[in-house]
Amino acid sequence: MRTFFPRRPRLKQAAGRGFSLLEVLVTLALLLIVLTTLMQFMSNVDQVWKSTATDPFAEAANAFETVAHHLAGATLEPYQDYADNTGAFRSAASPVTFTPDHLARRSDLTFVCGSSSGANGWLTASGRVTTGGCAFFIAPRGYTQTNAHLGLDHLLNALGYFVEFSDETDAPAFILPVTHRWRWRLKQLVQPSESLAVYGSATSLPWVQSMVQTGAPTSVLAENIVLLVVLPERAATDTGAALSPDFHYDSRDAGNPLTRHQLPPRLRLALMAIDEPSAQILAAQNGSQPPALVPENLFTVAAQLDADLASLDVALTARKIQHRLFQREILLPAAAWTDTPSS
Amino acid sequence: MSFPFRPRLSRDGFVLVVALGVLAVMTLLLLALMQGASHQVRSAENDAAFAQEKMLADSAVALVIGQIQQASTQPNQTWISQPGLLRTYGLTASRTPTASYKLYSTATLAEMTDTSGTLGFIASDVPADWNSSAKINLYTDLNAPQQTTGLMGLPGNLIYPVLDPEAVTSVEGVKIDAGHSVEMPVQWLYQLQDGTLGPASGGTKANPIVGRMAFWTDDETCKININTAAGGSPWNTPHANSTDDVAWSTTQPASGEFSRYPGHAALVSLAPAFLTGTLSPQQLLGLSPRYGWGGSELGAKTTTPGQTIPAKTDRLYGSLDELCFGATTSSGQRDANPITPAQLEQARFVLTAHSNAPETTMLGEPRFAIWPVADAAQDSTRTTADDRAIASAATVGTRDYFFQRHNALSATDDLDNSTAWGQSNTQLFNDLVTRGGLTLPGYGTTFTQKYSGAKWPQLMLEIIDYIRGLNAIDPSPAPFVPYAAGDSTGLGRAFIVPLTATYGTGATALRGLGRCPTLSSLTVVFYVCGFGFDDKAPDIDYEATPDLDGSDWKSRFDLQSPTNRWSHVNSELIRAFVVPCTFHPGCAYPEVSDACDIEIDGLNGIQLQSVPDPTKVSDFQFPTSTNSALLGTPRKVLLDRAWGGNDGPVPWRATGELLAQQTTSTYPFAGVNSFKLPFSSSIQYSPTSKTLAQPLPIPSITFTGTTVTVHIRDAGQNTLQTLTVNLPTFTMPAPGIDQEGDHADGSTPDTSSSGWNAIKAPFVPPSYYMNLRNRLLATQRSRPFMIQPGDISRSVEANTDLRVIASLATVPATFFSPHPHYLIQGDSAAHNLRFADGMSAWGATGFNQPIKSAPYATNPTTATGTEWITGNSISLGGGWSTSAACSTPTTASASASVAMDSAQTPGDWDTGPGFSPDGAQINLPDAGTSLDPDTAYFSLASGKIGATTRFSPNALVASPVIFGSLPAGIDPATSMNSEPWRTLLFCPNPAANFCATPPTAITPGMHPGFATPPDYLLLDNFWMPVIEPYALSTCMATAGKINLNEQIAPFTYLHRDTAFYALLDSLRIPAIPVSMANPYKTAGPAIGSIWQPVDKETTIAALDKRFAAGSVDAYLSESEICTVPLTPLMSPPVTDPVGFWTGSNGAGRLTGDNLRELPYAQLYGRLTTRSNSYTVHVRVQVLKKLSGDPQQNVWKEGTDLVLGDWRGAYEIERYLDSAAKAPTAGQPLSPYRFRIVSSHRFAP
Structure with a gap:
């Protein structure tokens, strides 16, 4: 009697005939299962990837680090010089009758921060649409325009940071009307050493205004930044009165003998970013009109900064705007703070 | 029938293709996944490396700061800085450092401080074979250049970070020893995962090497400051x-x-x-x-x-590189300085x-500014902006490290402990005295061992009094009032009463020098003032009866006159006066007008005794105590330049001036009586030559000697100095008169105030100068005739350094000696009496010419x-x-x-x-x-x-x-x-x-x-704080x-x-x-x-x-x-x-x-030995040791991974905390803090 399963011939036969439809179907089914699993895995990977490399706030995070890094390099180089009995220093424009009266702290450089818009805004007169705070200062960044000065890493530059609402300015003019991208943007201003203008005026406001006038070389550090806060503070161990109760700080303000020509020892830097989808929706809704995201009553009193940030968080959440707050204390190592007033 | 071959093959291939396709897709997906993951890892590692770079570099700076802090706060030691090193020296005479604090990296932290007392480590820290393959993981060259990218991407210049x-x-x-280059190798200091710093040999699998740092610190005070x-x-x-x-x-x-x-x-x-x-x-x-x-x-x-010249007000340079730009702009661009980037x-x-350098002593105490500032109470009218700047630089907390002056005309006010300024000054003085007792590092001894007892306090008082007297007449415009302004007439201008104090239980009197005269000599002068006659005619005393126009002389004694009375002259009348001369040790402008006078006690002891007839003793009736007019007159300033040094016969000049101004005055140091001495024989004269034989026939007389006391007194008649002067006994020829040669024209010298300064011919009859008033009125060129050729003059002069005499409140007689000719009987003149401008009185030893041409x-x-x-x-x-x-x-x-x-x-x-x-x-x-x-x-x-x-x-x-x-x-x-x-x-x-x-x-x-x-x-x-043109000196530091x-x-x-x-x-x-x-x-x-x-x-x-x-x-x-x-x-x-x-x-x-x-x-x-400013040149690397390497304690250059490499420099500054308080005597000034002036990455 012959066995039912003559093995060798069947094998031989199978090898010869290839895969059966069933085999293929099973294979495909298995493959489907594998691919499905793999796709699920890849989906997860993709999500992880997006959450990191393409983090909607990654640009903001980088910008925050840049601002923090540059602010920490702020310098003022104060020295003691003769002032007359009104507290004014001798300058090239001083009359020959300048009569020195006493020594006062003086710096040829400046450090300013505070509100960018509003009645006392640093950029109000510039015609720019800005919001929140801003900061302008000098740091030895060594940025130059000419090859001749390459390698001179200690050259001074004026730097500025502010949040401005504007259209896409990088796009070619013929495209711009079509591809409007109205956004709040964190702008960076770096004045090359060759054109450093800080020595040109004795007060800060004209200096700031000269730098931010239309056509000034600013660059976009990050889009969708809706708030920048730079708050000068005392050292952590110093319990003295607030240096800047209203966020305003001008090291050239002759009216403030305490902060005059002094670099604050510490800064609190905060930056609020929203995501691009939210920004697109806002742009669609508001067009060239700047969407009011930060209530006007906020960020006017430094003591309420934490509460104001929380309020802003609540307000943005309520409007279903994805956002993220970056904040940090920054030490200014060049500062040698003293409570001795100088006028 | 058979199946065609192809379908069978096709069916098998399809499956294979599908399988391969699936595999390919899976592989691609996996590769993408891996790439994404590795990108993530790299990104994360980069972020971490960046953060760690910064942390490592900051750590290097912190290490340097720690070294500086440690070296500069060692008790009872001094510290010095130099590039790469701080050293301390103890309170011994040894010049061997007690410790050397390296400001550069070494293999271990312990090696960064050397207490061997040698500097042998300097050579061993940079071995000749530092760059050998065996040490490639131990050293790095901090001065390794980096190439810039030039035009078109071509290699640019080599930029060196340090030199x-x-x-x-x-x-x-700048020089480099033969056989060397600009390399600056220092050792790597490795960091392990747990933060430990040390050699790589400490690495383990559990605690691997994660980074390393190398640094070297330059001392900025060894460079030229471009500001x-x-x-x-x-x-x-x-x-x-x-x-x-x-x-x-x-x-x-x-x-x-x-x-x-x-x-x-x-x-x-x-x-x-x-x-x-x-x-x-x-x-x-x-x-x-x-x-x-x-x-x-x-x-x-x-x-x-x-x-x-117009003040320049350009900006200060904020960094060295700014030197390539000028202070002006053109079309919005800064103009270039004539310094190229190269x-x-x-x-x-x-x-x-x-x-910047600290202004502290070797033992860390604050220094005293050597510029005086008016006390705070007088700030509004007596302090300039410069003064205030110096005060600011020399103030720590509430303590003033500068002298506060209050009253130039008081010997004690400025140290009056019941006043705020006096307390401050006393504390300053006491601190200086205390410091003399401190053992000095590197010398092992104290100043009080060298200047024992009251000598050291005396020296310190001299110094603070010298400081007190600086800038006595600050020329700032009104309403500023100079410290030693004097009164409305100018009297007392620049005159400063020497400061006094006492020391020790014996209250030893200390005295500064002020700007005050002291006695340099005292000259007694005997002169003939008239004659007696043998025909019972009344004596003629030209002192009592001045003969201004010479008519009396002409009528009585003109040799040309046939009626002259010489044949009847049988005696002469002698008078005497004394001339004190003064000296100012402080010789410089401004001119000084001395608000002081000279009182002499005991002049009544001046007597003459006839040798042949001892019963004949003079009574010149000198006053027992008499004083001069105030010495500092405006005229003195005008005529004698009055800038100090030798004042000459100032009391004499002062009286002369008063007389010239038609003010009734008499010379205080003159006797009021004459002494009549008979001739031993008749007067002899030659009828043919018409001259009088000299000397006059008078027997010898003896000065009996006396001791006088001289007081220098201020305008309030307070005694500033007391000097004792012995005038020893001497025998002398009788005074005579000059020949008739003087009787040239009989013209009268101008005595008007306006003409007093003029040069007038001295041709007057002898009778003219037989009157003291006329001698006092002698004009510029006639001044030498304050002593006439026939006078007998004897000086007692300071025999020592006049600065010593000026420094003593009470000067013993031994500091004065008779003139070398004093006892030479044949010499009529024995003095060296010179006016302030150098013109000598007649008969002065030396030359009868001004110093300028002597x-x-x-x-x-x-x-x-x-x-x-x-x-x-x-x-x-x-x-x-x-x-x-x-x-x-x-x-x-x-x-x-x-x-x-x-x-x-x-x-x-x-x-x-x-x-x-x-x-x-x-x-x-x-x-x-x-x-x-x-x-x-x-x-x-x-x-x-x-x-x-x-x-x-x-x-x-x-x-x-x-x-x-x-x-x-x-x-x-x-x-x-x-x-x-x-x-x-x-x-x-x-x-x-x-x-x-x-x-x-x-x-x-x-x-x-x-x-x-x-x-x-x-x-x-x-x-001396530097406060011009701006404050280079600030609180106890100077740039x-x-x-x-x-x-x-x-x-x-x-x-x-x-x-x-x-x-x-x-x-x-x-x-x-x-x-x-x-x-x-x-x-x-x-x-x-x-x-x-x-x-x-x-x-x-x-x-x-x-x-x-x-x-x-x-x-x-x-x-x-x-x-x-x-x-x-x-x-x-x-x-x-x-x-x-x-x-x-x-x-x-x-x-x-x-x-x-x-x-x-x-x-x-302009020098220092300690710095407040340093630049730390740093190189740090973030490392990853290959985990599979069994040698985790060895860093393998080129094999193990360098995740981050940062080169750059930090400028750091040590500064005095604004809350610093003045230390107690003997303690160092503190606390000092550090700030990072700037930091930058070397990435040309």
């Missing part, structure tokens, strides 16, 4: 009739011309940093932010009194924008001298010559005596300013005058040496080395033990000796100032000072002396050779210059000797510059510096103590 090798040729003073330096041309107060002095008199620095202020930081030149593309002096000055151009234009132009790169090693001894003479250590008189052998007025006592010869000791080494005297004689002066700074510059120093037709006209603090006072002429040998407890001609020693080349190294013992002939602790160390307690400790550790093969070249650039060394002895104070064409440039090479070589191989010494205090011989640049070169200054024919032999110390005064204020 560009081109500097060797383009920068003066404070510029370059200038020398200027000094003229001291001689030399070409430079004469030129300087008319090209004085204008106000604000800092580049010619002696010793100012502006005179540190930038030129040595830019040898290539040489810049003109004007261009160099143009680089400076605050030093303007104009005025004398570096000495090329004549300036006018009061000339001011020049800047090459000079980077020698330039800085931030250098010959000076040039030939070796045998002279009598004063033993300058003991004060005893000694006889000197031949071979010596010196200027006539180098000391005041006169001698038998025409030349002045000299102050020498038994080894014939001279003591300390000062070269007088302008044409003023050399002598016992205290080097008062020249504060200017309103007199015409042409006449201020001396009215010479041929020489135009001007006085300075307007000075500001930093032009007036360079540094505390100006104290160098203060008497250091005063013993207030036993005044007789005081050592004359010994002043503070602040140079290695006093006239006495030459000694660059403090000797272990003082041998005969050696200046006692060398004895340990050497005098110069007391300078460590003082500083722009240059560190004497230039040795670069551990790279000792690199040499950077550029700052020294910059420092010495405008320095001049005054050296007056013996060959100039005759002309150097003489009118006439200017002689060659006495001011020599510095032989920089030789001088710097001498300066660097402390850092010779094997030496562990360093400059512990900048005052040790006073040990460095400064070699003049001369032709032929000076090869024997000792002989140059001390040899009998030495080219510097006639240089006074003040001029010998002058260059040191100008250097000291």
Whole structure:
């Protein structure tokens, strides 16, 4: 009697005939299962990837680090010089009758921060649409325009940071009307050493205004930044009165003998970013009109900064705007703070 | 039938394709996943590496700061800084460091501090084979260059982070030893995962190596500060009739011309940093932010009194690289300075924008500012902005480290402990006294051991009184009131009553020098005032009956007259007067109007006794006690220049002035009675020659001798000084009268006030000067006739250093001696009575000419001298010559005596300013005058040496080395033990000796100032804040000072002396050779210059000797510059510096103590030995050790992973916390904090 399963011939036969439809179907089914699993895995990977490399706030995070890094390099180089009995220093424009009266702290450089818009805004007169705070200062960044000065890493530059609402300015003019991208943007201003203008005026406001006038070389550090806060503070161990109760700080303000020509020892830097989808929706809704995201009553009193940030968080959440707050204390190592007033 | 082959194959292949396809898709997906993941990992690692780089670099800086903090806060030790190293030295005489704190990385933290006392580590830390393959993971070159990218992507320049090798040729003073290059290798200090710092050998799998750091710290005070330096041309107060002095008199620095202020930081030149593309002096000055151009234009132009150059108000340089930009802009672009970026790169090693040094003592205590400031209560009218700036710099907390002056006319007010200023000043004085008891690091001894008892407090009081008297007449406009303003008539202007204090339980009286005269001599003069007649005719006494027009003389005694009465003259009437002369040790402008008088008690003891008839005794009826008018009259200022030094017979002049002003006055020191002595025979005269035989036939008379007491009293008649003077007995010929030769025309000298100053012919009848009033009225050229040829005059003169006499409240008679001719009976005149301008009274020893034209001894003479250590008189052998007025006592010869000791080494005297004689002066700074510059120093037709006209603090006072002429040998407890001609020693080349190294013992002939602790160390307690044009000096610190400790550790093969070249650039060394002895104070064409440039090479070589191989010494205090011989640049070169200054024919032999110390005064204020400013050059790497490597304790270069590499530099500054409080005496000033001025990445 012959066995039912003559093995060798069947094998031989199978090898010869290839895969059966069933085999293929099973294979495909298995493959489907594998691919499905793999796709699920890849989906997860993709999500992880997006959450990191393409983090909607990654640009903001980088910008925050840049601002923090540059602010920490702020310098003022104060020295003691003769002032007359009104507290004014001798300058090239001083009359020959300048009569020195006493020594006062003086710096040829400046450090300013505070509100960018509003009645006392640093950029109000510039015609720019800005919001929140801003900061302008000098740091030895060594940025130059000419090859001749390459390698001179200690050259001074004026730097500025502010949040401005504007259209896409990088796009070619013929495209711009079509591809409007109205956004709040964190702008960076770096004045090359060759054109450093800080020595040109004795007060800060004209200096700031000269730098931010239309056509000034600013660059976009990050889009969708809706708030920048730079708050000068005392050292952590110093319990003295607030240096800047209203966020305003001008090291050239002759009216403030305490902060005059002094670099604050510490800064609190905060930056609020929203995501691009939210920004697109806002742009669609508001067009060239700047969407009011930060209530006007906020960020006017430094003591309420934490509460104001929380309020802003609540307000943005309520409007279903994805956002993220970056904040940090920054030490200014060049500062040698003293409570001795100088006028 | 069979199936075709293809379908079967196709079916199998399809499956394979599907399978392969699936595999491919899966592979791609996996690859994408892996790539994404690895990107993520890399990104995360980069972020982490970046953060760790920053952390590592910060750690390196923190390590350096920790080292500096540790070194600078060691109790009872001093610290010094140098590039790469801080050293401490203990309270012993050892010059071996107690510890060396490395400011560069070593393999272990423990190695960063060396306590071996040797500097052997310097060599071992940089082994020759540091870059061998065996040590490739141990060392890195911090100066490794980096290439820039040039145009079109081509390689650009090599940029060196620290030292560009081109500097060797383009920068003066940068040198590299043969066999070396600019490499700066230091060891890596590895970091393990748990934070441990140390060698890589500590790594394990559980605690792997994660990073490493290498760093080296430069000392910014070893560089030239571009904000404070510029370059200038020398200027000094003229001291001689030399070409430079004469030129300087008319090209004085204008106000604000800092580049010619002696010793100012502006005179540190930038030129040595830019040898290539040489810049003109004007261009160099143009680089400076605050030093303007104009005025004398570096000495090329004549300036006018009061000339001011416009203040420059450019920005200060915020960083070194900013030097390539000017202060102006064109079309919005900053204009370029004449410095190219390439020049800047090459000079980077020698330039800085931030250098700052602490103004603390070796033991860390605050220094005292040497500029006086009015007390706070008088701030509104007596304090200038400059004063306030100095006060600000010298205040710590609530404590003032400067002298607050209140009352120039009181000996005690300024130290009155019941007032705020008095408390502050007393505390200051007490602190100084206390500091004398502190053991000094590196010397192991105290000043009170050297200056025992009350000597040290006396010295300190002299110093604070000297400070108190500076800037007595600040020329600031009203409503400012100068400290010593005087009254509305000018009386008391610049007059300062010496400050007094007491010391110890015995209340030993201490006294400063103030600006106050002291007695230099007392001369008694006997003169004939009339005659008696044998025919019973009434005596004629021309004192009682003046014969102004000579008519009486003509009618009685004219030899031409046939009726003359000589044949009836049988006796003469004699009167007497006394002339005190005074001396001001402070000789300089401003003019001083002494608000004091002279009271003499005991003149009634002056009597004459006839030798043949002892019963005949005079009674001149001198008052028992009488005083002069106030000495300081406006006229004195006008006529006698009144700038100090020898005042001459001021009380005499004062009375004369009153008389000239038609004010009724009598000379106080004259007897009111005459003494009648009969002739021994008839008067003889020749009828043919019509002359009277001389001498008159009067027998000898004896002065019976007496002792008088002289008081110097202020305007309130408070006694400031009491001096006892013995007038010994002597026998003399009778006074006579001059011959009729004087009776030329009988004209009357002008006595009107306006004509008093005029030169009038002295041709008057003898009767004219037989009247004291007429002698007092003698006009300028007639002044010598205050003593007539027939008078008998005898002087008792100071026999010692007048600074010693001026420093004592009570002066014993032993400090005065009779004139050498005093006992010579045949000599009618025995005095050396000279007016302030040098004109001598008739018969003065020496020459009857003004000092300005008096010959000076040039030939070796045998002279009598004063033993300058003991004060005893000694006889000197031949071979010596010196200027006539180098000391005041006169001698038998025409030349002045000299102050020498038994080894014939001279003591300390000062070269007088302008044409003023050399002598016992205290080097008062020249504060200017309103007199015409042409006449201020001396009215010479041929020489135009001007006085300075307007000075500001930093032009007036360079540094505390100006104290160098203060008497250091005063013993207030036993005044007789005081050592004359010994002043503070602040140079290695006093006239006495030459000694660059403090000797272990003082041998005969050696200046006692060398004895340990050497005098110069007391300078460590003082500083002159630099507050012009802006405050280079702030709270106990000064910017722009240059560190004497230039040795670069551990790279000792690199040499950077550029700052020294910059420092010495405008320095001049005054050296007056013996060959100039005759002309150097003489009118006439200017002689060659006495001011020599510095032989920089030789001088710097001498300066660097402390850092010779094997030496562990360093400059512990900048005052040790006073040990460095400064070699003049001369032709032929000076090869024997000792002989140059001390040899009998030495080219510097006639240089006074003040001029010998002058260059040191100008250097000291610009030097330091401790820095507040450093640059930390850092390289850090974030590392990853391959996990599979079994050797986790070995870093394998090129195999293991370097995740991050950061190179850059941090500028750090040590500064005094604003909350710092004044320490108690003996404690260091603290706390100090650190700030990071800037940090940048080296990424050209």
